[in-house]
Amino acid sequence: MTKSPFPMDExxxxxxxxxxxxxxxLTLMALLIDILYRQFVLGQSPDSFxxxxxxxxxxxxxxxxAILYFGGVPFLKIRLKPVLALFxxxxxxxxxxxxIKYRLTDxxxxxxxxxxxxxxxxxxxxxxxxxxxxxxxNMEKIL
Amino acid sequence: xxxxLKLARIEKNLSQQELAELVxxxxxxxxxxxxxQYNPSLALCLKIAQSLDKTLDQLFxxxxxx
Numbered sequence: 001m002t003k004s005p006f007p008m009d010e011x012x013x014x015x016x017x018x019x020x021x022x023x024x025x026l027t028l029m030a031l032l033i034d035i036l037y038r039q040f041v042l043g044q045s046p047d048s049f050x051x052x053x054x055x056x057x058x059x060x061x062x063x064x065x066a067i068l069y070f071g072g073v074p075f076l077k078i079r080l081k082p083v084l085a086l087f088x089x090x091x092x093x094x095x096x097x098x099x100i101k102y103r104l105t106d107x108x109x110x111x112x113x114x115x116x117x118x119x120x121x122x123x124x125x126x127x128x129x130x131x132x133x134x135x136x137x138n139m140e141k142i143l
Numbered sequence: 144x145x146x147x148l149k150l151a152r153i154e155k156n157l158s159q160q161e162l163a164e165l166v167x168x169x170x171x172x173x174x175x176x177x178x179x180q181y182n183p184s185l186a187l188c189l190k191i192a193q194s195l196d197k198t199l200d201q202l203f204x205x206x207x208x209x
Binding site: 010011012 | 167169171172175181183184187
């Protein structure tokens, strides 16, 4: 058996994973700060950093989906109230952010954007519910 | 501090490095377990116990102080 140049045991693996997790969260936070800084301090057009916003959004969707899938959350025991509260908070904060981001004043365009935001957040929740469902099924199979 | 592990290792005439090689861990990990600063996984506990010809209880069980 050849020896690895970096001998790793369970402790070093745990440390590496912990450091990676912290760095990942810091990167996500830095991306968010970067988006807000460009938007509200530098006053750049939202189109100029859409790529960063997309990366951030996909990361968060996949991160939560992966946690739900690999965590094997007891699907039927998920309480509806906190999920609904989260949905409302996400919709309201998303709408407020969009109004500020695009400087919307016209009520019609605000309602239009509100519909789009609800549709997007519903898609997010559907992805997470699907991940939780398949994660639970996978966990049942293993058990 | 896990004095039981240290005593069992010395009883077997093994250095931290030798025990580490037997259980495929690093010397630092063994040192930290002996100092009580790292909680090993059950898999590693079993390897250590088997290498030192002891049971898990003999090495890792701690009586609760009432």
